[in-house]
Amino acid sequence: MDSTIKYKPFNGRAIALHYKMDNYQPKHKKIIGFIKCIAFSRQAIKKGKYDKIIFLTTQSILPLYGIAKKYSGRYIYDYRDLTYEKNNLAKKLVQKLIDNSYMTCMSSMGFKQIIGNNDKIIVSHNCSNIQHNSIIKTESDKIRLVFWGMVRQIEFNKKICDCFGRDNRFVICYHGEGGSAELKKYCENQDYKNISFTGRYSVNEISSFAASTDILINLYENDGQQKLAMTVKYYDAVRYGLPMLVTQGSYMADAVVGNNAALAVNINNLNLDDIFEWYQSINKSEYHYPEELARIQNDDKSFEEKVLAFARN
Structure with a gap:
């Protein structure tokens, strides 16, 4: 939010329906x-x-x-x-x-x-007050691919695990709930020893995840819901300057065309040597998303101005 904007905290009476319902029920x-x-x-x-x-x-x-x-x-x-x-x-x-x-x-x-x-x-955008957050990365002799969020599209994620599961150049970590238990069981049955799962997390842990991430897994199947969406993880990549994988043919792939820090891939035809070489080619000392960050900030400014105009008129 623009720091020059003056506003008053809400002091009205909240109106709420109190009804308990399990988020995971059919x-x-x-x-x-x-x-x-x-x-x-x-x-x-x-x-x-x-x-x-x-x-x-x-x-x-x-x-x-x-x-x-x-x-x-x-x-x-x-x-x-x-x-x-x-x-x-x-x-x-x-x-x-x-x-x-x-x-x-x-x-x-x-x-x-x-x-x-x-x-x-x-x-x-699916973010607020986005800035570049510089983080001190931890070190690893492996390339760390990390996912955080709700684990969905289980069959698609099984393909991701099948691609990387037996290549000791990479390690994968999934943070989040949803279908993580099923995916974890699958990886155990396949004896993938370089893939781990941590379960539920809080939002304030994301910065520590980012510090231990070499490549952010921002891969989703191009189904009717996901193909045209912009995920929260896209903004996390911009915020922390993380290289990321996105799915070929998705709207997110279009959004990062020309940026060497984001690689659009087809999980059904993935060459890990190409992934390895791509990651090695990235300049790790520079911030990778200045244009994306500026565009998002300009969009947010326009959005705030229109919301304020709505409130005032």
């Missing part, structure tokens, strides 16, 4: 909680008679389409991920919601390939 079991949340939100908005609204995610605004329509030009639509856009009706509703918004924040401009161009769309 989607069909979450329906009751979802219905309760939408009904609660609808009632709270009608009762509050608010001047303006910020809708967080498509999952919240679509069921409240009728209310959003009444707030035309007086709401911000925070569009984080692709959701139901394969359905033509849902896609048309999303496009209409963007049309009627004051502005729509997108976490990746790659989503416009599905949604289409619209002057209401502005990028809102």
Whole structure:
């Protein structure tokens, strides 16, 4: 946030629905909680008679389409991920919601390939107050490939482990939950001794992970959800100046074209000698993402100005 901006801390009354639900339970079991949340939100908005609204995610605004329509030009639509856009009706509703918004924040401009161009769309990156954080790297005689985040796309990650699992030039470490237990079991069965798992972590541990990272694993399968997305790890690479692997054909690969510190690869046709030589060719003493950092900071400044304009008008 711009340090010249004056603001007051929120001193209003928070309104919350108290409903306990396991984050990992099947989607069909979450329906009751979802219905309760939408009904609660609808009632709270009608009762509050608010001047303006910020809708967080498509999952919240679509069921409240009728209310959003009444707030035309007086709401911000925070569009984080692709959701139901394969359905033509849902896609048309999303496009209409963007049309009627004051502005729509997108976490990746790659989503416009599905949604289409619209002057209401502005990028809102998956990070805040990003700066280059210089870190003191620990030393290792191996090339350390590190992943942190929710471990998903298990079959895809098995392919990653199969590629590196028996090459003693590399070691891999996975930090995070999700499908890590299944992936760990697979690696044990394959007798991959250079792959380790640490489980759950807190956000303040990421800087220590970065200090022990030579190459950040920012690889995801190009499925309908992921191909056009910008991951939080992309911004971690920019923040800490980490070399990273991204998937060929993804929007992130397009974002790092021309940067030697980011390598786009096809996990189905991976040559580890090429990975080794690429890493050795990188100048370890320089910061690798000055252009990306400047672009993100400029985008953030524009985003803040538009949000403030929304609040003031």
